[in-house]
Amino acid sequence: MEFVLVQTLNGISYGLLLFMLSSGLTLVFSLMGVLNFAHASFYMLGAYFAYQISVKIGFWPALVIAPLLVGAIGMLVERYGLRTVHKHGHVAELLFTFGLAYLIDEAVHLVWGRQAVPYRVPDELDGPLFQIMGSQYPIYRGFMMLVSVAMLVAIWLALTRTRIGLVIQAALTHPQTVEALGHNVPRVFMLVFGGGAALAGLAGVIGGNAFVTDPGMAAAVGPIIFVIVVVGGMGSLAGAFIASLLIGCMQTFAVSLDWSLGGISIAQAAPVLPYLLMVLLLIFRPKGLMGTREG
Amino acid sequence: MRFTPLNLGRWILWSATALVFIAAPLVFTSGFSLTMMTQMGTLIIFALSYNMLLGQGGMLSFGHAVYSGLGAYVVVHTLNLMGKGSVVFPVVLLPLVGGLAGLVFGVLFGYVTTRRAGTTFALISLGVGEMVFACVLMFPGFFGGEAGVSTNRVVGKPFFGLTFGPALQVYYLVAVWCFLSMVAMFALTQTPLGRMANAVRDNPERAEFVGYNTQRVRFLQLVLSSFFAGVSGALSCINFEIVSAENVSAIRSGGVLLATYIGGVPFFFGPVVGSIVFVFFIVALSGFTKAWLLYLGLFFVLIVLYAPGGLASLVLMQFPLIRAGRWRELLLPYALAGLAGLVALAGVIGLVEMVYRLSEPGASTVLSVLGVSFDARTAPPWFAFAAVLAAGLIALRITTRRVGERWGAIQADLLAKAAG
Numbered sequence: 199m200e201f202v203l204v205q206t207l208n209g210i211s212y213g214l215l216l217f218m219l220s221s222g223l224t225l226v227f228s229l230m231g232v233l234n235f236a237h238a239s240f241y242m243l244g245a246y247f248a249y250q251i252s253v254k255i256g257f258w259p260a261l262v263i264a265p266l267l268v269g270a271i272g273m274l275v276e277r278y279g280l281r282t283v284h285k286h287g288h289v290a291e292l293l294f295t296f297g298l299a300y301l302i303d304e305a306v307h308l309v310w311g312r313q314a315v316p317y318r319v320p321d322e323l324d325g326p327l328f329q330i331m332g333s334q335y336p337i338y339r340g341f342m343m344l345v346s347v348a349m350l351v352a353i354w355l356a357l358t359r360t361r362i363g364l365v366i367q368a369a370l371t372h373p374q375t376v377e378a379l380g381h382n383v384p385r386v387f388m389l390v391f392g393g394g395a396a397l398a399g400l401a402g403v404i405g406g407n408a409f410v411t412d413p414g415m416a417a418a419v420g421p422i423i424f425v426i427v428v429v430g431g432m433g434s435l436a437g438a439f440i441a442s443l444l445i446g447c448m449q450t451f452a453v454s455l456d457w458s459l460g461g462i463s464i465a466q467a468a469p470v471l472p473y474l475l476m477v478l479l480l481i482f483r484p485k486g487l488m489g490t491r492e493g
Numbered sequence: 494m495r496f497t498p499l500n501l502g503r504w505i506l507w508s509a510t511a512l513v514f515i516a517a518p519l520v521f522t523s524g525f526s527l528t529m530m531t532q533m534g535t536l537i538i539f540a541l542s543y544n545m546l547l548g549q550g551g552m553l554s555f556g557h558a559v560y561s562g563l564g565a566y567v568v569v570h571t572l573n574l575m576g577k578g579s580v581v582f583p584v585v586l587l588p589l590v591g592g593l594a595g596l597v598f599g600v601l602f603g604y605v606t607t608r609r610a611g612t613t614f615a616l617i618s619l620g621v622g623e624m625v626f627a628c629v630l631m632f633p634g635f636f637g638g639e640a641g642v643s644t645n646r647v648v649g650k651p652f653f654g655l656t657f658g659p660a661l662q663v664y665y666l667v668a669v670w671c672f673l674s675m676v677a678m679f680a681l682t683q684t685p686l687g688r689m690a691n692a693v694r695d696n697p698e699r700a701e702f703v704g705y706n707t708q709r710v711r712f713l714q715l716v717l718s719s720f721f722a723g724v725s726g727a728l729s730c731i732n733f734e735i736v737s738a739e740n741v742s743a744i745r746s747g748g749v750l751l752a753t754y755i756g757g758v759p760f761f762f763g764p765v766v767g768s769i770v771f772v773f774f775i776v777a778l779s780g781f782t783k784a785w786l787l788y789l790g791l792f793f794v795l796i797v798l799y800a801p802g803g804l805a806s807l808v809l810m811q812f813p814l815i816r817a818g819r820w821r822e823l824l825l826p827y828a829l830a831g832l833a834g835l836v837a838l839a840g841v842i843g844l845v846e847m848v849y850r851l852s853e854p855g856a857s858t859v860l861s862v863l864g865v866s867f868d869a870r871t872a873p874p875w876f877a878f879a880a881v882l883a884a885g886l887i888a889l890r891i892t893t894r895r896v897g898e899r900w901g902a903i904q905a906d907l908l909a910k911a912a913g
Contacts, residue, residue: 233612279798286801289553292615293754294797296555300747300790308784308849417743421623424616432613466631473624477605480617484608 204335205450211339213446214346215408218401219419220426220438221353222394228433229370229390231288232280235295238420239302240395244268244402245411246310249317257320261345265399272395276388299416306413314412342404349400366390422449425472429479431489440487445472507676514668518661527660533772534667535728538674540753540764540771542721547750548758549682550714551694552607553615555746556622557722559602560595562741563625564723565730566636567594572644572730585652588670588727595723599716607711610697614711622746629738641737644730657731667728674721679761681717690714751793757803766804783853784845791841819903826896833888840882847874 223237244264251260275298283294319338326334357363369376369386377383406415426445430437452468479486517530539561546552568591574580582590602625606617629636636642647658655662681687689710692700697707730736739745748771756767774792778785800807814820846860847869859868867874 227612231612233616279794282798283801288612289547289551290797290801292553292612293750294794296747296750297790297794297797300751301787301794304784304787304790308787308845309852311852311854421619421743425620428613428616428620469627470624470631473620473627476617476620477624480605480608 201454205454206447207335208339209447209450210443211343211346211446212450213443214343214350215401215405216419216423216426216446217439217442218346218349218397219423220430220442221350221435222397223423223427224430224433224435224438226391226394227427229366230280230387232291232295233424233427234391234394235292235420236275236299236302237295237394237398238416238423239299240268240272240398241402241405241419242306242411242413242416243271243302244399245317245406245415246306246315246402247399248403248406249315249411252317252320261400261403264403265396268399268402269392269396273388273392275395276391280391281384299420303413303416310413312413314410317407317411319407338408342408345400345404349397353397362386362389422472425476429472429476429486431486434486434488437486437488445475448472448475510675511672514672517668518664524660527664529772529776531660531664531667531732532729532776533769534664534671535725535732536749536752536768536772537671537765538721538725538728539749540756540768541675541678541761542718542725543749543753544758544761544764545678545681545690545714545718545721547753548760548763549687549694550690550711550718552610552618552711552715553612553750554606555615555619555743555750556606556625557618557718557749558741558743558745559622559625560598560719560722561591561726561729562629562736562745563598563726564591564595565726565736565740566629566642567591567723568727568730569642569644569736570635572646572648573642575648576645581649583652584646584649584657584731585655585666587731588724591727591730592720592724595726596716596720598723599719603712603715603719607708607715610693610707610711619743622741622743625741626738626743629741636738637736639738641735641739643735646731646734663732667732670724670728674724675765678721682761686710686713686717751789755793755796755803757805759802760805760809763803763805766808770804782846782849784849787845788842813907814903817903817907819906822903823896823899826892826899830889830892830896833885833892835885837882837885837889840878840880840885843874843878844882847878 219237219241223234226237227233247264247267248257248260251263279294279298280291283290323338323341325337327337327340328335355363357367365376365381366386366389369381369383373383376386409415422445426438426441429445430439430441448471449468452464452471455464457464514534518527521527521530539557542561543554543557546554546557568587571580571582571587571590572584575582575584602621606614606621609617630638646663647656655666657663657666689700689705692703693705693707693710700710701707726740729740752767752771753764754767755770756765757763774785774789778788782788796803802809811820814823843862850857850860850869859866860874861867869875
């Protein structure tokens with residue numbers, strides 16, 4: 199019983215982290231039609247920046263500064279890269295971000311080396327939060343959930359209650375009209391792209407020390423968030439939310455179960471499960487869970 | 494019956510290609526260049542098969558290594574069975590086995606991936622690629638886990654005296670298969686299916702209105718392309734005598750994407766150029782610097798940003814000028830732009846190498862350029878290289894603008910002449 203409870207909580211905290219990543223990706227995709235292949239690389243940059251800053255200043259400043267830095271890089275990428283390549287179409291944009299992911303990964307190799315860096319949970323967040331029937335639940339997991347939920351509420355409020363949020367929502371469906379009304383739509387694109395990158399960076403700050411900060415982290419999480427976007431339905435935030443929690447819980451449970459099927463334990467099969475889910479879903483529901491767009 | 498004149502240029506081009514294949518090992522005789530050319534031949538097949546998707550069908554795949562890799566696995570097990578004597582099969586025809594294996598997996602996975610087009614296709618192909626990679630690690634019995642499955646290509650009776658032991662014989666095996674595959678893939682572009690693939694790439698809606706099932710066109714194109722991917726996988730298995738999880742990995746899939754795009758997606762011969770450049774990049778550059786992947790990535794991003802038609806388009810752009818006899822006017826602007834580019838490149842290389850020396854534990858931080866040695870831990874070289882880079886970039890901006898102006902003026906002249 200307590201196993202199910204603790205694993206569910208772990209799954210939800212991992213799922214929320216995944217949603218922080220997939221929400222930025224989905225928002226950028228539905229606004230600009232660009233699938234940012236380098237999104238997971240921004241996540242990795244966030245973790246590495248946070249590590250560097252927390253070594254020099256501390257974890258709390260890193261929590262703020264690292265996402266802002268990643269967001270600034272995202273804006274520069276949009277302004278000087280994506281905008282140039284935009285005229286060549288979506289495939290060129292996707293390829294540009296693919297090349298960018300390559301560059302960021304190699305730059306991280308070059309600057310921080312090929313080994314994992316010792317990016318640790320700060321002391322004040324280290325330890326058990328509470329006990330359920332004998333098993334402990336770490337504070338940091340709770341903190342991750344808190345940050346993710348706070349962030350998501352903030353985004354939701356920003357998108358629905360502020361002026362710029364309304365402009366973004368309008369630009370989603372009617373960019374020409376919004377431009378005709380005197381709003382600078384390219385700048386909105388830049389802000390949203392930077393915002394998505396900053397979200398990925400924040401996910402990196404809180405995910406990097408909960409899991410591991412190494413040059414392989416982008417390649418490990420990247421395909422998963424793309425699967426989430428496909429499973430949830432391209433461009434659907436609600437779909438991405440459901441798919442994130444689903445895959446987060448599925449992964450967490452699969453790794454910790456020791457049942458076996460035909461000689462292969464569930465834990466061994468865990469890496470395949472999200473992709474299997476995607477393939478099955480595509481066969482039976484090609485649009486994705488909540489998708490409206492046809493690819 | 495339609496009158497079709499003999500396309501002389503095409504015959505000359507193909508004969509020249511065949512001659513290059515035959516003559517290359519006679520010119521470059523060292524063992525090093527022989528292995529490099531064998532790799533180039535394998536990659537040419539792979540990249541051309543990839544371009545059947547990206548260039549001709551408009552399908553951006555991030556998981557093409559699945560078909561070549563799984564084809565290679567089937568071939569490695571066939572070779573091992575042949576070694577045990579339980580199967581008798583000529584080594585020369587093994588690429589056919591790899592191709593058929595690739596085709597079968599193409600039917601299997603293509604059914605799922607080609608249900609969607611565009612960005613979603615790209616993501617699904619990535620997901621399928623990751624799934625296959627994870628599965629390969631999950632079943633070490635068949636796939637050999639991380640270490641892979643090794644084999645010995647010298648099995649069975651010699652084929653007309655060929656054992657395929659020496660590297661030269663392997664080169665010619667690859668060359669023959671490469672040439673045949675090139676001809677076959679070119680012929681495919683001329684078939685109704687090849688033309689329909691172009692239509693589905695350019696305007697799926699109209700293709701559908703004309704009465705074609707776009708999903709089926711994509712599916713057939715992917716299945717045929719995975720056949721050729723399997724052929725290249727088989728050849729790489731024969732060449733290296735080992736197949737591991739790396740053969741189906743995202744790294745391979747990304748590599749073939751890079752090679753194809755750098756060469757030039759809109760042209761049939763683009764991927765051939767790209768493969769040659771790519772292998773050269775990897776083999777030549779990786780000996781010099783640990784940062785070669787970064788340079789490769791940078792090169793790719795520059796191509797995407799400024800030459801979306803790839804290297805082939807840069808070359809083909811000069812043909813009208815040469816034909817009009819006005820290429821001399823562009824020599825100076827080109828030379829200046831090239832010079833500016835070299836200066837910027839020097840700046841980039843300096844900075845990257847210094848970063849690498851600082852981060853790599855145990856590496857010496859003292860570098861020397863043109864007889865001047867300096868320490869990467871001190872500030873002056875950083876400022877110097879940053880200044881070189883900045884100067885190069887500014888010069889590049891000015892010179893490329895001049896190239897653009899000159900180019901535009903000549904182009905306008907030619908157009909005016911053509912019009913009247």
